[in-house]
Amino acid sequence: MLTEAQKETIKATIPVLEEHGATVTTHFYNTLFEDHPELLHVFNHVHQKTGMQPRALAYSLYQAAVHIDRLEAISPFVERVAHKHRSIGVRAEHYPLVGEYLLRAMQEKLNLEKDHPVIEAWGAAYGVIADIFIETEKKMYEDAGWDGFEELEVVEKRLESSEITSFYVKRANGKPLPPFEPGQYISIMAQIPGEQYTHIRQYSLSDQPDTGYYRISVKRESGPDGIVSSWLHDSVRVGSTLPASAPAGDFTVKSSPAPAVFIAGGVGITPLLSMMKQQKKAEPERPMTLIHAVRDGRTAGLTAETKDWATAPHKRFLVIEHPAHSEDGDAQGRLTADTLRRFMPEQPADVYLCGPEAFMQTAAGLLSQTGVPDDRIHYEFFGPGTALEPAMAEEY
Known part of the structure; x- marks a missing residue:
């Protein structure tokens, strides 16, 4: 249990974490991996190099300090991170x-002794x-x-666009896949x-x-972040097996x-x-709208399926940044x-948002401008992020 004095000490570190949190967490990961390189089998190397993982951990420490009196307030954050932890082992x-x-x-980057009250308080809080x-x-x-990673066999590989390929997988041991x-x-x-x-x-x-199968649809990324996606596109074939963990995540409709x-x-x-298809099956009368922003029609994957989904009362709108590269599209330019005002329903709606972090930050800001309250915006990160800070921009 944390004492009241320790809680006050933790709260007093909030300004320090705002200023130096990422410095502390970057040093933490560097020394951890230097002494225990075996953990590099678990953690995303690219997120370390780009600083995404240290920033995410710094944000986590900051949230813990802010809510140290009521740690139950960070339960949604805990749930999201715990899903990721379970999925990577x-x-x-x-x-x-x-x-x-x-x-x-913390000691080394904040120049504190091991028995300093800040270190003692954070040691208790960490426990x-x-x-x-x-x-x-x-x-x-x-x-x-x-439990852990199990072999899934690729039973079909399908090109969805110039950048996206879908992989259909089943259990290599022949057992039925669990629901998700x-x-x-x-x-x-x-x-x-x-x-x-x-x-x-x-x-x-x-x-x-x-x-009867799982399907993942993978975009080929460029540079260091594309090492896995390029390997999947270029080297994984029908009949290949992929070690995978069981479905995880709290981003559900x-x-x-x-x-x-x-x-x-x-x-x-x-x-x-996945959400759209299941909702159409479970609640066919529920009005639903898809707004899909893409660079051009050549790179937009799964468009045939989204078109098939869009039957009354379900609407689909494609926003194309470079319309010269596509004959399709309901709006041109960036989002x-x-x-949004043109395509959003008039009545209050629940919004589900997914894409690159910069896109989601901007979209969240645009949704705020159109009057959508924060508690109606649900989102998923492709990466280690845990919370959106809406970018109040005019467009993405």
């Missing part, structure tokens, strides 16, 4: 090691927060369809020839449940009498399409507040 035995290196990073994660993840491991919630993802462990460490990536399940609006940026359509 984080276990209870990892937490003491992480705590040791995190406190050491409490770690226990919350361990208990949450224990339940998730118990409820998962299988539309919007969830699976983690693929890529063992790429020539790479020292394995790479784990999350891919949304892009078709509805109860098909909620039953409601209100209209549902799905806003996708590029390949962000993947979890939304704007005016575009």
